Amino acid sequence: MVSELVVISGKGGTGKTSVVASFAALAERAVLADCDVDAADLHLILNPTVVHREDFSGGKSATIITDRCTACGICREVCRFDAVFHDGPGNEFVDTTYRIDSVACEGCGVCAWFCPSRAIDFSPAVNGEWYISKTRHGPMVHARLGVAEENSGKLVTTVRREAKRVAEEENRRMVIIDGSPGIGCPVIASITGATAVLVVTEPTLSGLHDLDRVVDLASHFGIPTSICINKSDINPEMTKRIRERARERKIEALGEIPYDPEVTRAQIAGVSVVEHGGGPASTAIRDLWHSVAKNLPEPSGLIQLQTKG
Numbered sequence: 001m002v003s004e005l006v007v008i009s010g011k012g013g014t015g016k017t018s019v020v021a022s023f024a025a026l027a028e029r030a031v032l033a034d035c036d037v038d039a040a041d042l043h044l045i046l047n048p049t050v051v052h053r054e055d056f057s058g059g060k061s062a063t064i065i066t067d068r069c070t071a072c073g074i075c076r077e078v079c080r081f082d083a084v085f086h087d088g089p090g091n092e093f094v095d096t097t098y099r100i101d102s103v104a105c106e107g108c109g110v111c112a113w114f115c116p117s118r119a120i121d122f123s124p125a126v127n128g129e130w131y132i133s134k135t136r137h138g139p140m141v142h143a144r145l146g147v148a149e150e151n152s153g154k155l156v157t158t159v160r161r162e163a164k165r166v167a168e169e170e171n172r173r174m175v176i177i178d179g180s181p182g183i184g185c186p187v188i189a190s191i192t193g194a195t196a197v198l199v200v201t202e203p204t205l206s207g208l209h210d211l212d213r214v215v216d217l218a219s220h221f222g223i224p225t226s227i228c229i230n231k232s233d234i235n236p237e238m239t240k241r242i243r244e245r246a247r248e249r250k251i252e253a254l255g256e257i258p259y260d261p262e263v264t265r266a267q268i269a270g271v272s273v274v275e276h277g278g279g280p281a282s283t284a285i286r287d288l289w290h291s292v293a294k295n296l297p298e299p300s301g302l303i304q305l306q307t308k309g
């Protein structure tokens with residue numbers, strides 16, 4: 001059985017990826033998954049070498065085949081998303097055909113159904129790519145979504161499924177997931193059915209509100225959830241409030257990471273905090289990792305035995 005630990009945050013920029021990269025360095029025989037597909041940046045620290053690449057198709061899109069279009073205008077009449085325009089190139093029948101704006105098209109397929117000339121191609125659209133890579137800390141599955149593309153929830157599901165498959169094939173016990181921030185579709189896809197969730201938050205008022213929202217979400221799906229407070233010493237009063245809120249909500253506060261300029265130096269050097277040195281943030285993340293591994297539901301015993309350092 002493969003455990004899935006998902007690290008999430010209420011918003012971007014809380015230090016979530018720094019925590020995940022350090023966990024990657026500390027865990028033995030884990031697979032890494034970057035499910036923050038809208039703003040993937042784990043690769044900047046783990047420097048992956050791609051060994052497998054595949055197109056991702058999150059849905060279908062419609063395209064007018066100019067040579068067949070008679071400019072009857074039915075496609076524009078039936079499109080509820082105003083994605084059809086009468087400014088396409090001419091052909092042997094008409095001076096101006098119709099054209100579909102690929103950004104506005106929602107891929108419903110209605111125009112293709114009604115076109116009397118079978119002039120609309122409705123086929124799977126390539127919205128991005130996903131990769132299996134090698135890193136110095138083990139295999140990593142990650143992805144890139146095309147510009148202005150949606151369906152990131154589906155791509156997250158693909159990344160998680162492939163990471164789990166790699167773990168099973170290579171007899172690795174754990175997938176560490178850098179989840180999407182927020183509470184939208186991608187984060188739901190990141191956590192559904194996971195073994196445990198760790199929420200990274202910061203001691204600010206918005207951090208407290210964001211924490212409530214993500215903890216609500218994880219509780220809704222019944223996933224064991226814990227938190228850690230990053231830069232905990234920049235606002236001790238708010239850190240105390242977050243600790244109290246966690247207690248009220250019966251969420252374990254597993255760690256506090258102090259502000260440490262070494263975190264930025266590690267980012268600039270392209271390595272995780274725990275690989276860069278032994279400052280206060282590095283020590284706190286090591287302690288956090290040991291607590292997380294200890295608190296993971298079964299088969300955590302196996303994971304503890306496999307923890308480095």
Ligand code: SF4
Pocket residue numbers: 064068069070071072073074075076098114115116117118119120
């Ligand atoms: S319905 Fe078909 S033939 Fe008519 S304008 Fe649209 S693409 Fe052209």
Ligand code: SF4
Pocket residue numbers: 061062078079080081082083084100104105106107108109110111112
């Ligand atoms: S597929 Fe749907 S959204 Fe896209 S152009 Fe056709 S009718 Fe409009």
